[in-house]
Amino acid sequence: MLLRLLAAVVLLASPAAANVRATQAALPLEGGPDPYAIPVARTVASIIEYSRWPQDHPSIRLCMAGPAEHAERIAERPLTRSRAFMPLAIDTPAESLGQCDVLYIGRMGLDDQRRFTDAARDKPVLTIAENDPACRSQAMVCLLFEANGVSFRINIDAISRSHVRIDPRVLRLSVQGGAP
Amino acid sequence: MIRWPRRAAEEGGLPTLRTILARGHFRLVVLAVLLAAVSLTVGGAMLLRSYAQLNLQLAAKTLSYAVEPAVYFGDTEAVHEAIRSVDARETIQRIEVSGKADGLLVAWEPEAGRQDNAFEMWVSRLVWPSAVEMPIHGQSGDVIGKIKVFGSAHGLLSYSMMGVVVGLCCLGLTVLATRMLARKLEEEVVQPLVHVAEVAAAVRNEREFGRRIAPSSIAEVDRFSSDFNGLLAELEWWHKSFVSENQALAHMADHDTLTGLGNRALFERELGRAIERADATKQAFALLYIDIDHFKLINDTCGHAGGDRVLKEVASRLLAALRARDQAFRLGGDEFAVLVDAWGSEASPDHIRGRLLDAMAEPVALDEDEEIRILVSVGIASYPRDARDAQALVRCADQHMYTSKRRRNLRVI
The missing domain is CATH 3.30.70.270 (Reverse transcriptase/Diguanylate cyclase domain)
Structure with a gap:
């Protein structure tokens, strides 16, 4: 509830900034075989850095659902407070229960994505969708791949339901609008 | 009623009591007002400066908090936006945000036309000789960058200008009020003396020995008045007896004492x-x-x-x-x-x-x-x-x- 309020305040407070942000990519592309891999890793790691789970775990259990295209560098990112990523591949939504801190949803249909997000609802799981630019899958964070970089969209409704608390300052970094 | 200034001119250019009192009061008022103004200005300036310093530090802290995730993300546009959201134009003329390794991330200055002029720059340097530097802490408390904030005297100057205008108005009012009070005092002191001088002049020039000075509300003047009145009474008696004696002598000089006829x-x-x-x-x-x-x-x-x-x-x-x-x-x-x-x-x-x-x-x-x-x-x-x-x-x-x-x-x- 508090988070929803905070998010609403943040959203209301910066309509002008939102317009500016909507046209610009956040993180620039890097070289290498997949130019999106490093910005994606950086974005995901930063969001995780500014997120709080009800219980602190020594490692962040990063669950990969479905085939992810740009997620291969995420687990390499360093995390503060001597935590580390613990990547886990899951196939069914039921597997996410109690095992995952972060659920990275790869390329799949909207209905499949919904099944994963439904399973993660009301749990302390941060959901990130790779293939949902309009953010209709009820994932909390939806990555946006633009020509010159990577940015993200957030689903305030999903964030407010979730038990994971994301720093409102991070929410301001997201591309606003677009979610139905 | 004899007017005092004209009498002053008659008295060969000597300063009148009123002029001396007025001059003394004027000096007192100017001195008091100047002292008050100087101490207020100095005190106010010192207070303002320390508040400005605190304000700049607060602004730096706020900015550091606002830009922290953006710096962490390495998103320069987001840093710009965070700075814009703080909107510190009144107090800040330049902000430099640098990451831990990337060097200078963002340097922000107000857009053209809103920048400080030469005088504001000079005052800014006077108030804040150096920029306020604040480390940016990440989520775990480690330093992920730093922010440098250069103060602007823009807001401070417009605020001070208002203060100066209000202060000047108050000073003007003080001078006016003090002048009025001083004038009233002068009136109270000088009026009885003018009255005494008037009576003395009437006695001397018109031989009006019957004139007396009205009692005064000032103890010294009142005592003086009663003594003066006593002197006047004696003078009147002397004058009367002198006149009647003169008349008797004049009568005797050309009249026969026996018959009363002229001689x-x-x-x-x-x-x-x-x-x-x-x-x-x-x-x-x-x-x-x-x-x-x-x-x-x-x-x-x-x-x-x-x-x-x-x-x-x-x-x-x-x-x-x-x-x-x-x-x-x-x-x-x-x-x-x-x-x-x-x-x-x-x-x-x-x-x-x-x-x-x-x-x-x-x-x-x-x-x-x-x-x-x-x-x-x-x-x-x-x-x-x-x-x-x-x-x-x-x-x-x-x-x-x-x-x-x-x-x-x-x-x-």
């Missing part, structure tokens, strides 16, 4: 005046010389008291017989003179002589049971018929009197 000196003056008057008005007047027959005999037989009694009686009968505008004199001994002014047909000199003789016909009572009959000889000379000057007129009247006396004595003998 020879007065007679000579009045005769001269009568001649002038007659010349001017082309009218005649007459001089009557009167002498009591055998006055020596009366003195010898009745004593000098009897003689005086006779002289007094003759004088009063003379006055009774004359008209109001005729004058009688005792020239000495038993000799009298009368000036009969411009007579009409009903009162010619001869007619008057007749009336005089009639008046003397009654015997003079010396005692309760002693009476004496007196005779007088009268000589008349009229001007300008008998003589053209005073001496000749007197001689003429004298001759006529002796002629008349001799004629009667012959007849008696």
Whole structure:
């Protein structure tokens, strides 16, 4: 509830900034075989850095659902407070229960994505969708791949339901609008 | 009411009490106001400076908090946005955000037209000699970058300007109010003294010894006033007695003490005046010389008291017989003179002589049971018929009197 309020305040407070942000990519592309891999890793790691789970775990259990295209560098990112990523591949939504801190949803249909997000609802799981630019899958964070970089969209409704608390300052970094 | 400034000019350019008081008050007011203004300004400036310092630190802290995730993400656009959201134009002229390794991430300055002018830059450097530096802490408390904030005196100056305007208004009001109070005090002190000076001037110039100073509400002036009034009362008494003594002396100088008639000196003056008057008005007047027959005999037989009694009686009968505008004199001994002014047909000199003789016909009572009959000889000379000057007129009247006396004595003998 508090988070929803905070998010609403943040959203209301910066309509002008939102317009500016909507046209610009956040993180620039890097070289290498997949130019999106490093910005994606950086974005995901930063969001995780500014997120709080009800219980602190020594490692962040990063669950990969479905085939992810740009997620291969995420687990390499360093995390503060001597935590580390613990990547886990899951196939069914039921597997996410109690095992995952972060659920990275790869390329799949909207209905499949919904099944994963439904399973993660009301749990302390941060959901990130790779293939949902309009953010209709009820994932909390939806990555946006633009020509010159990577940015993200957030689903305030999903964030407010979730038990994971994301720093409102991070929410301001997201591309606003677009979610139905 | 004598106005003080004019009196001041009369007093040879000496400063008046009011000027001295006003000057003293003015200096006091200016000094007090200046002291207050200086201490307020210095105190205010110091307070303002320390608040500005705190404010800049607070702004740096706020900015550091606002840009933290953006710096962590490495998103320069987001850093810009966070800075814009803080909107610190009034206090900040430049912000530098640097990451841990990337060096300078973002340098923000107000857009053209809103930047500080040279004076504001100068004041800014004076207030904040160095930029405020604040480390940016990440989620785990480690430093992920730093922010440098350069203060701007823009807001401070407009605020100070307002303060200066308000302060000047207050100073103006203070000066006005103090001047009014000082003027009132001057009025209260100077007014009684002006009154004293006015009374003193009236006493000196117009001899108004009856004037007194009204009681004052100031103790010293009141004491002075009552002493001054006492002096005035004494002066008035002295003046009165001096005047009456003078009058008595003047009366004595030209009047006969026994009969109260004018003496020879007065007679000579009045005769001269009568001649002038007659010349001017082309009218005649007459001089009557009167002498009591055998006055020596009366003195010898009745004593000098009897003689005086006779002289007094003759004088009063003379006055009774004359008209109001005729004058009688005792020239000495038993000799009298009368000036009969411009007579009409009903009162010619001869007619008057007749009336005089009639008046003397009654015997003079010396005692309760002693009476004496007196005779007088009268000589008349009229001007300008008998003589053209005073001496000749007197001689003429004298001759006529002796002629008349001799004629009667012959007849008696």
